[in-house]
Amino acid sequence: MIQLKEINNAVYAANESLVHLGQAEVRYLKDRVMQSERKRIRICTHKNGDALLQEMFIAVARESYIRPSKHVHKEESMHVIEGLANLVFFDETGHITKAIEMGDRSSGRSFYCRTPESVYHTLLIHSDLLVYHESTQGPFRRTDTFFPSWAPDEGDGIAVRAYLERLSVEVDRFQHSKNIFGIPK
Numbered sequence: 001m002i003q004l005k006e007i008n009n010a011v012y013a014a015n016e017s018l019v020h021l022g023q024a025e026v027r028y029l030k031d032r033v034m035q036s037e038r039k040r041i042r043i044c045t046h047k048n049g050d051a052l053l054q055e056m057f058i059a060v061a062r063e064s065y066i067r068p069s070k071h072v073h074k075e076e077s078m079h080v081i082e083g084l085a086n087l088v089f090f091d092e093t094g095h096i097t098k099a100i101e102m103g104d105r106s107s108g109r110s111f112y113c114r115t116p117e118s119v120y121h122t123l124l125i126h127s128d129l130l131v132y133h134e135s136t137q138g139p140f141r142r143t144d145t146f147f148p149s150w151a152p153d154e155g156d157g158i159a160v161r162a163y164l165e166r167l168s169v170e171v172d173r174f175q176h177s178k179n180i181f182g183i184p185k
Contacts (some may be wrong), residue, residue, distance in 0.1 A: 001090065002015070002019060002021065003016055004028075008139065009035060009041075010037065010042065011041070012044070013044045014045045018020070021057055024115075025043060025057065026082065028043075029042075029043065029057065029058075030129055034061060038065075039061035041058070042059075042155070043056065046138065050138060051138045052138045053135065053137070054137065054139075054140055058133075060132075061125070062125045062126070064094070066123045067153070067154055067163060068090060068121060068147070069121070069122070069146060070119055070145070071145055072145075072146065073144065075115060075137065075151035076115050076134060076137075077112065077113065077136075078112065078132050078133070079132060079133040079134075080104050080112075080131075082124055083104070083128075084101075084107060084126040085101070085102045085103075085127070085151045086100065086101060087100045087102050087113055087115075088124060088127050089115075090120040090121070092120070094108055095175045099171045100113055124167060124171060141185070151163060
């Protein structure tokens with residue numbers, strides 16, 4: 001197990017310059033994810049928020065809400081290690097433009113996706129836990145992330161549950177409206 005520095009109960013940072021992760025670190029995330037307030041936890045492998053490459057290993061519980069967001073001037077990539085989810089993309093008004101079934105390499109689903117800059121996206125978790133590796137460009141600035149008005153704030157539990165239920169139905173409908181070539185009808 002690598003040495004970690006606790007930033008808060010949901011964020012840990014690698015405390016070494018040469019960082020390597022394995023099953024011990026994945027177990028560490030999985031063992032602690034339910035203790036975090038938002039039911040998601042991460043290990044950051046970059047030195048600090050100013051690093052030009054930001055890499056995180058993240059565990060998210062099914063009941064966690066990841067509010068749709070977009071990142072200005074930043075692309076990001078996601079590589080699933082364990083679990084199942086939909087990576088959902090939206091236009092500026094909140095209509096689904098793409099929903100990618102994600103899973104680990106053995107799931108038969110896509111296990112990697114690169115998200116272009118300035119595109120709204122979120123995750124719908126389908127397994128008890130999703131563990132994935134995320135990379136993005138630094139430096140980290142909260143002001144580079146934008147949240148749409150059409151998606152509820154995390155603090156509004158009733159609106160979040162209603163939104164997630166509606167989004168799940170919309171994703172299912174979107175995926176079933178495809179023909180055999182993957183083109184919306």
